[in-house]
Amino acid sequence: MSDIIDVAIIGAGPAGLSAAVNTLARGKTLRLFSSSENYLAKAERIDNHLGFYNISGKELMNRFVEHVNTMNVHIENEKVVNILPFYDHFMVNINGEIVEAKKVILAMGMSKVKEIPGESKLLGNGVSYCATCDGMLYRNKTAVVWDQSKDATREANFLNEIGVKVIFVSKNEQPKELNPNIEFISGTIDEVNGNTKVESVIIGDKIIKTDAVFMLREIVAPTALIDGLELDGGFIAVNSSMETNIEGVYAAGDCTGKPLQISKAVSEGLIAAQDAAKKIDKIKLK
CATH class of the missing domain: 3.50.50.60 (FAD/NAD(P)-binding domain)
Structure with missing residues (x-):
C-alpha cells in the first residue's frame, strides 16, 4: 500500500484535468484515474469555450491533456471500483489496488449507467x-x-x-x-x-x-462508488465549494448537473481543488 496522497481525482475530462492542474499548483500530491474516453473528444466542433473557436472536441481535449502532461500529471487508465471513508481520509479501490487519499474529487461526467433491478440491494452481497x-x-x-x-x-x-x-x-x-x-x-x-x-x-x-x-x-455509478452519496435530480448534490454531503468528497463537471458545458466543468474543477487544498492546509495547522 502506497503512502497517503492529498487528492484522488476520478475522471479525466475538463473538470478532472482542471482539478489536477489546480491541485498541483497548490503544492498537493494527487493521482488521476480515468477508465473511459471523455465525451468531449467525440464533439465535432466547439464554438462556445472562451479562447477556442471552431475547434474540434478531440483537438481541445488533446490540448487539455498536453497541459497536464507538461505539469507531469499522469492519467492512470484504471477503473475506480469503490471509495470507503477511513477515519480522516479515504480508501480508494483501484481494481484491487488500495490508494489512500485525504480528499476525493469526483469528475467522471454525467452517469449513463442504468442499474438493473436488484443490483443496488445486493451490492456487496453477491x-x-x-x-x-x-x-x-x-x-x-x-x-x-x-x-x-x-x-x-x-x-x-x-x-x-x-x-x-x-x-x-x-x-x-x-x-x-x-x-x-x-x-x-x-x-x-x-x-x-x-x-x-x-x-x-x-x-x-x-x-x-x-x-x-x-x-x-467501464464506469461505476457515483452512488455505487461511495455509500450514502446524495443526489439531486440524478446528479451529485454539491454546495458552492463543490463539496458533497460526505465530508472530504467533492464533485465537479457534468456529474453535478446542468449546464453541461466545458467552461462550467473547468471552473468547478478549479473550485473543488482550491477548497480541498485549503481544507488540507487547515488540518496541517491544527
Missing part, C-alpha cells in the same frame, strides 16, 4: 464490480460475469483459474480468448434476484442460479 477484488470469495462457487467492458474476458478467465465456476453473459459474440470450460450465454442480464444475497439472475426468459454477479462495466 453483486460486485471487480473480479480481482472479490473473486476468492466465490472459489468453488458459481459466478455470472456480465460483459460490459474491454477487461471482462480477462477477468472471467481469472475467476475460472482460481476455481470459480464461471458463466459468461454477453450480447456480443463469444470471445476467442475465453477459457473453453467457461459457459457462454448470449444476452443481457435483466434482473438480479435474492433476499439477503444473490441467488439467481434473469436473462431473457431464463433464470440462472448463481452465487455472484460481476457487473464489469
Whole structure:
C-alpha cells in the first residue's frame, strides 16, 4: 500500500484535468484515474469555450491533456471500483489496488449507467464490480460475469483459474480468448434476484442460479462508488465549494448537473481543488 496522497481525482475530462492542474499548483500530491474516453473528444466542433473557436472536441481535449502532461500529471487508465471513508481520509479501490487519499474529487461526467433491478440491494452481497477484488470469495462457487467492458474476458478467465465456476453473459459474440470450460450465454442480464444475497439472475426468459454477479462495466455509478452519496435530480448534490454531503468528497463537471458545458466543468474543477487544498492546509495547522 502506497503512502497517503492529498487528492484522488476520478475522471479525466475538463473538470478532472482542471482539478489536477489546480491541485498541483497548490503544492498537493494527487493521482488521476480515468477508465473511459471523455465525451468531449467525440464533439465535432466547439464554438462556445472562451479562447477556442471552431475547434474540434478531440483537438481541445488533446490540448487539455498536453497541459497536464507538461505539469507531469499522469492519467492512470484504471477503473475506480469503490471509495470507503477511513477515519480522516479515504480508501480508494483501484481494481484491487488500495490508494489512500485525504480528499476525493469526483469528475467522471454525467452517469449513463442504468442499474438493473436488484443490483443496488445486493451490492456487496453477491453483486460486485471487480473480479480481482472479490473473486476468492466465490472459489468453488458459481459466478455470472456480465460483459460490459474491454477487461471482462480477462477477468472471467481469472475467476475460472482460481476455481470459480464461471458463466459468461454477453450480447456480443463469444470471445476467442475465453477459457473453453467457461459457459457462454448470449444476452443481457435483466434482473438480479435474492433476499439477503444473490441467488439467481434473469436473462431473457431464463433464470440462472448463481452465487455472484460481476457487473464489469467501464464506469461505476457515483452512488455505487461511495455509500450514502446524495443526489439531486440524478446528479451529485454539491454546495458552492463543490463539496458533497460526505465530508472530504467533492464533485465537479457534468456529474453535478446542468449546464453541461466545458467552461462550467473547468471552473468547478478549479473550485473543488482550491477548497480541498485549503481544507488540507487547515488540518496541517491544527
